[in-house]
Amino acid sequence: MQGVRPIDALVNSLSEARVVTDPDVIDSYARDRTFVAPGKPLGVVLAASRDDVVTTMKWASEHRVPVVPRGAGSGLAGGATAGDGAVVLSLARMTAIKELSPADEIAVVEPGVITADLDRAAREHGLMYAPDPSSYEISTIGGNLATNAGGLRCVKYGVTRDSALGLEVVLADGRVMNTGRRTMKGVTGYDLTGLFVGSEGTLGVITSATVRLRRAPAAPPATFAAEFGSLRDAGAAVSAIMAAGCQPSLMELLDRATLEAIDDWRNIGLEPATQAMLIGQSDAADGQAMIERMERLCTENGASFVAVSSSPAETEELIGLRRMAYQAKERLGACLVEDVCVPRSVLPDMISAIEAAGARHGVRICTVAHAGDGNLHPVFIFEHGTVEPPPEVWAAADEVFRHALELGGTLTGEHGVGVLKQRWLALESGPVATEVQRGIKAVFDPLGILNPGKAI
Amino acid sequence: MQGVRPIDALVNSLSEARVVTDPDVIDSYARDRTFVAPGKPLGVVLAASRDDVVTTMKWASEHRVPVVPRGAGSGLAGGATAGDGAVVLSLARMTAIKELSPADEIAVVEPGVITADLDRAAREHGLMYAPDPSSYEISTIGGNLATNAGGLRCVKYGVTRDSALGLEVVLADGRVMNTGRRTMKGVTGYDLTGLFVGSEGTLGVITSATVRLRRAPAAPPATFAAEFGSLRDAGAAVSAIMAAGCQPSLMELLDRATLEAIDDWRNIGLEPATQAMLIGQSDAADGQAMIERMERLCTENGASFVAVSSSPAETEELIGLRRMAYQAKERLGACLVEDVCVPRSVLPDMISAIEAAGARHGVRICTVAHAGDGNLHPVFIFEHGTVEPPPEVWAAADEVFRHALELGGTLTGEHGVGVLKQRWLALESGPVATEVQRGIKAVFDPLGILNPGKAI
Known part of the structure; x- marks a missing residue:
C-alpha cells in the first residue's frame, strides 16, 4: 500500500x-x-x-x-x-469527575481533570483534594499521577501517591487493567497503583483514577513570615517548628537571591542583613495558637523580624511573597527550575552548597524550598532568549545534584526524571535497581513504545 | 557426591x-x-x-x-x-536499630526489630513509630513490611507502607538492591519500596529498612465508649465523626456477638438492647474537646449510653474492652480471624451481611472493626481442637468475601493474601493484573524460589 x-x-x-x-x-x-x-x-x-x-x-x-x-x-x-x-x-479532553462521594471521601476522575477543579468540586462538600503542585490551576490529575506531583501542602498531607487509591490503565498492547481499590486500606496483591504513580507514562496510560479526599479545614489558615540574618538560623527554626509538632500546612524558605529578585521587582523593603525568609501556615482548628508558637520558635532561633497574619488579607500579603518568587526570577532571565530533596536537617548545608556552586560557575541561582520536606527548588538563571541552558548552568547543576546525593538526598523531590535527569540517574539508582526497573518496564511494555527514554 | x-x-x-x-x-x-x-x-x-x-x-x-x-x-x-x-x-535475629535520627524523624532498622521496640526507642526522643498491628509486641518490622501491616492507629497515621521510605533487599540470586531514600519526598524511578511492602517475601528479602517516625502526642489520649441499639446507628455515628473532621487516632466497633463473648467472660453488664459499641480516641492537643464532640455526635446518632474518660485509668478500662475481644472469643472455640475492608459508608451493610452469613451456615461470627477505615475482622468460631476450619466456616467466609467485593471492598485490609486467600484472589484482581503481577514476580525471581504460592 x-x-x-x-x-x-x-x-x-x-x-x-x-x-x-x-x-x-x-x-x-x-x-x-x-x-x-x-x-x-x-x-x-x-x-x-x-x-x-x-x-x-x-x-x-x-x-x-x-x-x-x-x-x-x-x-x-x-x-x-x-x-x-x-x-x-x-488525555486533556477526558475531564469528567465521574463520582464524588462525601461519605467515603473519594472521587473517581478521568485523567484530564484540572487539579484545582477537583479541589473546588470537593470543597462544595467540605472536602479537599490535598496535592497542590504550583501548577495546580493548569495541571491535570493524570499528569500529577504520572509525576507523583508534590506541592506546598504536602508537608502536612503527603504527595500525589498518598492520595491515589486505585487506577484504570490501558497497557501498551491495549489491554485494560484495574489496580487498587475504593477502600482506605487493602493489601490484595502487589501495589500496582503505587508503581504507576510517578512512572511518567512508561508503564501504561491512566484512564481513570480513584483518589482520596480529605476534610477541608474549617477556618482560613493562619500565617507567619520571619526574616533571618543567616540560613543556618532559618534552618534551625524549621527544625524547631517540626520538632515541636506544630504540623504546619505550608513551610516555605526563600533565600537571599530570591528575596533580592522580589525586592528588585516589587520593592518589599528588603533589609541588607536578611539572608532568608521563612513563611509558614497552619490550617488546624487551633491554627492561630500554632502560628504563635511557630513565631516564638523563629524568634528563639534568631529571627530578626516576624509578621503574623490576623486576617485573610494579611495572609494573602505574606503568601504573596512566595507566589511572586517565580515571576520575579523570570524577569531576570530564562530559568532552569531544579528540584533536589535532602533530609531536613541538612537543608542549610544544601543551600550553602547551591550558593557555592553558583559562585564557582558564575551562575545566578535563586532558591525556594519546601522547607518542611527538605525539598529545594534552585532556579538557575541565564540569558533571556537562550534556547537551552548554557554549559556553566549544567556544570553548576551537576554540582548541586551530586551534593544532594552526598547529603543523603535525591535528584528529584517532586518534578520527576523525564529526560532532564537521565544523565544523573545511575548515580542514585545503582546498577541492580536500574536493571530491575528495566525488567519491570518490559513486563508492561515489551516493545518499548510507551514514552521511551523517560523515568528510568 | x-x-x-x-x-x-x-x-x-x-x-x-x-x-x-x-x-x-x-x-x-x-x-x-x-x-x-x-x-x-x-x-x-x-x-x-x-x-x-x-x-x-x-x-x-x-x-x-x-x-x-x-x-x-x-x-x-x-x-x-x-x-x-x-x-x-x-530474620528474627537481625534486631539492630542502626540509626535513629530525631532531626530527620527517621530510623534505619534491621528486619527483626520488634515493632513495639522501635516505637519505644522513638518515644525516648519524643517520636513514635506509628504502625501498630495488634501483634506489635511480638511482630517484627520485616514482617510488618512484608504484609503492609495496619493496626489501630492507622485511621490517623496510615499503614506500614506510609511509613516506609527505603529498603535494602537481597534478591533471589543474592544481589543486593537499595530502594527509595532517606528523604520525605522523592520521585527518582519506579516506587520499588512500595512494591516490596506487602509483597509477602515473594520478590526479595528485606535486610534493612529506613522508616519514617512521627511526633508522639504530648498528652495521653482522650477516649470515649458508646453503646448503640442498632448497627446502623453506630455506622451513622462513625460517618458523622469522620465527616466532622474529628481525626480520631482510634475508632473501633464491636458487634453484639463480640460484646456477648466479653460479657460471658468478664460480666460487663451488657444491656439486652445493645447491638454495638463504638470506642474512639483522640491523641490531638485538643483531644478532650474532640472526644466531647465525638460524644455529642454519638448521642445525636442514637447512642443509648456514652462514657468519656477523664483519666488514664478510665481510658485503660474503656480500651480494655477492645483488648479483651480476641481473648474472649478464644474461650468460645478455635478462631479463624478474617479481614475484609469496605468503603466506610457501607460498614453497617457489611456487618449485617456477616451476621446473615453466620446465621445461614450455623457459624458463630464475632466482628470487630477498625471502623474509621472500614476494615472488619469477622472472627469465625468453631470447635476447640479442630485442626482446620470445617466446611461450614469456609462456606460462610466465602459469602463474606464475595459480599465485601460486591460492596466495592477488598478481600484483605491488612492481613495479606498468603495462602489463605488464594482461592478468592482472582475475583478481586482480574486476569490482566494477575498476569502482570506474575510478570513482575518473574523479574525479581525467575526461578520462582521466593516464598512460592503466596501473595499473588
Whole structure:
C-alpha cells in the first residue's frame, strides 16, 4: 500500500476530529515546560474516552509507534517531550469527575481533570483534594499521577501517591487493567497503583483514577513570615517548628537571591542583613495558637523580624511573597527550575552548597524550598532568549545534584526524571535497581513504545 | 557426591549454629498463626547479617530450593507457611536499630526489630513509630513490611507502607538492591519500596529498612465508649465523626456477638438492647474537646449510653474492652480471624451481611472493626481442637468475601493474601493484573524460589 502512512489507519479507526496532523499544532503538543527540544511526532490523538486510548495503543503496538501520553504539558523534566515518529496521546479532553462521594471521601476522575477543579468540586462538600503542585490551576490529575506531583501542602498531607487509591490503565498492547481499590486500606496483591504513580507514562496510560479526599479545614489558615540574618538560623527554626509538632500546612524558605529578585521587582523593603525568609501556615482548628508558637520558635532561633497574619488579607500579603518568587526570577532571565530533596536537617548545608556552586560557575541561582520536606527548588538563571541552558548552568547543576546525593538526598523531590535527569540517574539508582526497573518496564511494555527514554 | 544433601553445603558456608535441622524445631518455624498445615522444610537459617541472607539466596538459587522468609511468624494469612523441601529464612535475629535520627524523624532498622521496640526507642526522643498491628509486641518490622501491616492507629497515621521510605533487599540470586531514600519526598524511578511492602517475601528479602517516625502526642489520649441499639446507628455515628473532621487516632466497633463473648467472660453488664459499641480516641492537643464532640455526635446518632474518660485509668478500662475481644472469643472455640475492608459508608451493610452469613451456615461470627477505615475482622468460631476450619466456616467466609467485593471492598485490609486467600484472589484482581503481577514476580525471581504460592 505505497504512500499510505500508518497513522492514516489510526485516523480512520478513531474519527478525523480526534487526530491532529498539522505540524505547527503538533509541535505545541510535543513539549512541556522544560528546555528539551522535541522531535517531529506523527500526530496528536486527543482522546475523548478510554476506548480511544485502547484503539491508539493497539494501533501503536501493531505499528511499533512510540506513544507519549500527556496531560497539560506543565511538567518540568521533559517527561512529555515527544520525539521523531512518535504519537502524542493527549488525555486533556477526558475531564469528567465521574463520582464524588462525601461519605467515603473519594472521587473517581478521568485523567484530564484540572487539579484545582477537583479541589473546588470537593470543597462544595467540605472536602479537599490535598496535592497542590504550583501548577495546580493548569495541571491535570493524570499528569500529577504520572509525576507523583508534590506541592506546598504536602508537608502536612503527603504527595500525589498518598492520595491515589486505585487506577484504570490501558497497557501498551491495549489491554485494560484495574489496580487498587475504593477502600482506605487493602493489601490484595502487589501495589500496582503505587508503581504507576510517578512512572511518567512508561508503564501504561491512566484512564481513570480513584483518589482520596480529605476534610477541608474549617477556618482560613493562619500565617507567619520571619526574616533571618543567616540560613543556618532559618534552618534551625524549621527544625524547631517540626520538632515541636506544630504540623504546619505550608513551610516555605526563600533565600537571599530570591528575596533580592522580589525586592528588585516589587520593592518589599528588603533589609541588607536578611539572608532568608521563612513563611509558614497552619490550617488546624487551633491554627492561630500554632502560628504563635511557630513565631516564638523563629524568634528563639534568631529571627530578626516576624509578621503574623490576623486576617485573610494579611495572609494573602505574606503568601504573596512566595507566589511572586517565580515571576520575579523570570524577569531576570530564562530559568532552569531544579528540584533536589535532602533530609531536613541538612537543608542549610544544601543551600550553602547551591550558593557555592553558583559562585564557582558564575551562575545566578535563586532558591525556594519546601522547607518542611527538605525539598529545594534552585532556579538557575541565564540569558533571556537562550534556547537551552548554557554549559556553566549544567556544570553548576551537576554540582548541586551530586551534593544532594552526598547529603543523603535525591535528584528529584517532586518534578520527576523525564529526560532532564537521565544523565544523573545511575548515580542514585545503582546498577541492580536500574536493571530491575528495566525488567519491570518490559513486563508492561515489551516493545518499548510507551514514552521511551523517560523515568528510568 | 552420593549422600551429601545440598543443605550441607549451606551449613558449611554459613556456620553450624545458624542452621537448624532438628525436625521438631523446624516445624515450629514452618507455621504462622493460621490453620495452614506446613510441609517438611529442609532446615531453618537463623540469619545474623545481610551476608547470611546473600549466602542463603545464592545457595538456594544454585540448588533451586524454595526459601520462605520469616519474621516472628505472627501472620494471619499463611504467608510464612513453609512447604516440603523449602528452607525457612528467619530474620528474627537481625534486631539492630542502626540509626535513629530525631532531626530527620527517621530510623534505619534491621528486619527483626520488634515493632513495639522501635516505637519505644522513638518515644525516648519524643517520636513514635506509628504502625501498630495488634501483634506489635511480638511482630517484627520485616514482617510488618512484608504484609503492609495496619493496626489501630492507622485511621490517623496510615499503614506500614506510609511509613516506609527505603529498603535494602537481597534478591533471589543474592544481589543486593537499595530502594527509595532517606528523604520525605522523592520521585527518582519506579516506587520499588512500595512494591516490596506487602509483597509477602515473594520478590526479595528485606535486610534493612529506613522508616519514617512521627511526633508522639504530648498528652495521653482522650477516649470515649458508646453503646448503640442498632448497627446502623453506630455506622451513622462513625460517618458523622469522620465527616466532622474529628481525626480520631482510634475508632473501633464491636458487634453484639463480640460484646456477648466479653460479657460471658468478664460480666460487663451488657444491656439486652445493645447491638454495638463504638470506642474512639483522640491523641490531638485538643483531644478532650474532640472526644466531647465525638460524644455529642454519638448521642445525636442514637447512642443509648456514652462514657468519656477523664483519666488514664478510665481510658485503660474503656480500651480494655477492645483488648479483651480476641481473648474472649478464644474461650468460645478455635478462631479463624478474617479481614475484609469496605468503603466506610457501607460498614453497617457489611456487618449485617456477616451476621446473615453466620446465621445461614450455623457459624458463630464475632466482628470487630477498625471502623474509621472500614476494615472488619469477622472472627469465625468453631470447635476447640479442630485442626482446620470445617466446611461450614469456609462456606460462610466465602459469602463474606464475595459480599465485601460486591460492596466495592477488598478481600484483605491488612492481613495479606498468603495462602489463605488464594482461592478468592482472582475475583478481586482480574486476569490482566494477575498476569502482570506474575510478570513482575518473574523479574525479581525467575526461578520462582521466593516464598512460592503466596501473595499473588
